[in-house]
Amino acid sequence: MKTKAILLLTAATGALAAGADETGHRINAFGLELHQRIVAEAPGNAVFSPWSIQSALGMTYAGANGVTREDMANVLHFGKDEDAVHRGFAGLNAALLGIVEDSAIRIEEAEQDGGNNRPLEINIANSLFGQQGYPFEQAFLETLQLTYEAPLQLMNFATGADASRLSINEWAEQNTQGRIKDLLPDGSIDGLTRLVLANAVYFNAPWRNSFSDGETFEFAVDGTDQTSVPMLESTASFGHMDIPGGTAITVPYADEGIHLLILLPDEDSSLAEFEKQLIPGILDQAAKAPEARIRLRMPSFKIEPGALELSDHLAAMGMPSAFGDGADFSRMSPNAMADQLSISSVVHQAFVAVDKYGTEAAAATAVVMQARSLPPRPVEVRIDRPFVFAIQHTDSAACLFLGRITDPR
Numbered sequence: 001m002k003t004k005a006i007l008l009l010t011a012a013t014g015a016l017a018a019g020a021d022e023t024g025h026r027i028n029a030f031g032l033e034l035h036q037r038i039v040a041e042a043p044g045n046a047v048f049s050p051w052s053i054q055s056a057l058g059m060t061y062a063g064a065n066g067v068t069r070e071d072m073a074n075v076l077h078f079g080k081d082e083d084a085v086h087r088g089f090a091g092l093n094a095a096l097l098g099i100v101e102d103s104a105i106r107i108e109e110a111e112q113d114g115g116n117n118r119p120l121e122i123n124i125a126n127s128l129f130g131q132q133g134y135p136f137e138q139a140f141l142e143t144l145q146l147t148y149e150a151p152l153q154l155m156n157f158a159t160g161a162d163a164s165r166l167s168i169n170e171w172a173e174q175n176t177q178g179r180i181k182d183l184l185p186d187g188s189i190d191g192l193t194r195l196v197l198a199n200a201v202y203f204n205a206p207w208r209n210s211f212s213d214g215e216t217f218e219f220a221v222d223g224t225d226q227t228s229v230p231m232l233e234s235t236a237s238f239g240h241m242d243i244p245g246g247t248a249i250t251v252p253y254a255d256e257g258i259h260l261l262i263l264l265p266d267e268d269s270s271l272a273e274f275e276k277q278l279i280p281g282i283l284d285q286a287a288k289a290p291e292a293r294i295r296l297r298m299p300s301f302k303i304e305p306g307a308l309e310l311s312d313h314l315a316a317m318g319m320p321s322a323f324g325d326g327a328d329f330s331r332m333s334p335n336a337m338a339d340q341l342s343i344s345s346v347v348h349q350a351f352v353a354v355d356k357y358g359t360e361a362a363a364a365t366a367v368v369m370q371a372r373s374l375p376p377r378p379v380e381v382r383i384d385r386p387f388v389f390a391i392q393h394t395d396s397a398a399c400l401f402l403g404r405i406t407d408p409r
Helices: 020-041 050-061 066-076 082-113 138-148 157-174 271-277 280-286 311-317
Strands: 005-011 046-048 121-131 152-155 193-206 212-221 225-243 246-252 258-265 291-299 301-303 342-355 358-370 379-382 387-393 398-405
Touching: 020 046, 020 050, 020 066, 020 082, 020 271, 020 280, 020 311, 020 387, 020 398, 046 050, 046 342, 050 066, 050 082, 050 121, 050 138, 050 193, 050 342, 050 358, 050 398, 082 121, 082 138, 082 387, 121 138, 121 157, 152 157, 157 193, 157 358, 193 398, 212 291, 225 258, 225 280, 246 280, 246 291, 258 271, 258 387, 271 387, 301 398, 311 342, 342 398, 358 398
Parallel strands: 005 387, 121 152, 291 379
Antiparallel strands: 005 258, 046 398, 121 193, 193 358, 212 225, 225 246, 225 291, 246 258, 301 342, 342 358, 387 398
16 A cells, blocks of 8 residues: 655754743644644645644633533643743744754854855744734633733724735735735734734754755655656755654754654555544654654655644634634633624644755744644655654754645656
C-alpha cells in the first residue's frame, strides 16, 4: 500500500521563555483536534496556524466569563490558571523572537567569513480594533496590552463597517509581508460589530544545509496517482528516529534550534490512519530526533488555501456558548450582557512555501465580536507521497502551523 508522510516545520531556541513549554502542549492538543476536523471536511492540501488561532482566542478568552469562559478553556486546553495561559503566550513569543536576535549575530559573522547571510524573520503582531465610544473594561485592555502587546485601535463600525474591514485587512497584509490578503471577507463586519481581535504572524528561514534541484520523481498524489513533481535533494546530517507508526526526519534551518520536521508513516499506513495516531507526546519526541547522515529527497511546495471560517468547528468542539445568545463576555465590556455581545466569526488564513532556499510561512486570525443586540552510508528518505506539515517550536513542541499536502504541484 502506498503510504503518506507527515511534515512539520520546526522552530526552536536553546533558552525557553517561562511558560512556553505548557503553551506548546496546549497549542498542539488543540491543533491536532482542529486538524482532524478540517481535513475530514475538505480532504486534500491544507494549512492553518494553531498558534495564531489560539493567540487570537486567548485574547478573547481574557474577556470571557461564566460558562463561556469554562467552555473556551476546555476546547483550547487552557486549564484553570488563566494567568499562566497569558504568560505562556508571551513566553513563547519571547522565545521565538530570541531566535531572531541570535540570527542577527549569525549574519554579522557570516558577512565576515562568507557564510549564509540570509536572516531569519519572525514577526508577531496582535491588535484590538474597537468601536469608538464603546466601553471596554480597563483590566481586559491592560491584560492584552501587557501580555500580547495588543493595542486598542478605535474604529467606526457603526457607520463605516466596510472601510473598517478594509483597514483591518490592510493591517494583516502589512504584518505578513503581503502574504495574507483579504482576511475578512465582504459582510463579515457590520454596524453591530463592537470589537475585532486580530493576530498576524510571519516566518521566513533559510536552510543550514543547501538543497539542490534534483530530477523529478513520481509522487503518489492523494496516495494513488503517480505524478512527476520537482524534487529537492541534500545529503547531510539530519535528525532521524522511529516514532509510533512511522519515522521522523528533521531538516535544520541556518539558525540554531530551527528545523523542518518530516513524519513519514510506515508503508502499510494511510495518511488518515497516521493522522489519527498523532498526539502531542509524539510531536514532543519527534522534535528532538538525534542526528544521522541522510540522503533526503522531497518535493518543493506552496499552499495558499484561502480563508477558513472556524466558528462551526469551534462550536462543535465544545464552545457553542461563545457564539450564542447566552455568551458571557462581561469581563470584556460592562455592556456585554445587555448588548448580548458574542463571537460572530472566527476567520483564519495561512500560507506556507518550501523550496531549495528555505521556508516561508504566514497566518492571520480575526475574532469578530458583535452585539445582538560524511560519514556512514546515508539513510535514503524519499518524500514521494502525501504528508502533513506544521511549523513547530522545538523546546515547547508548539505547532505554530499545521496542515497537509496531497498534491505538491
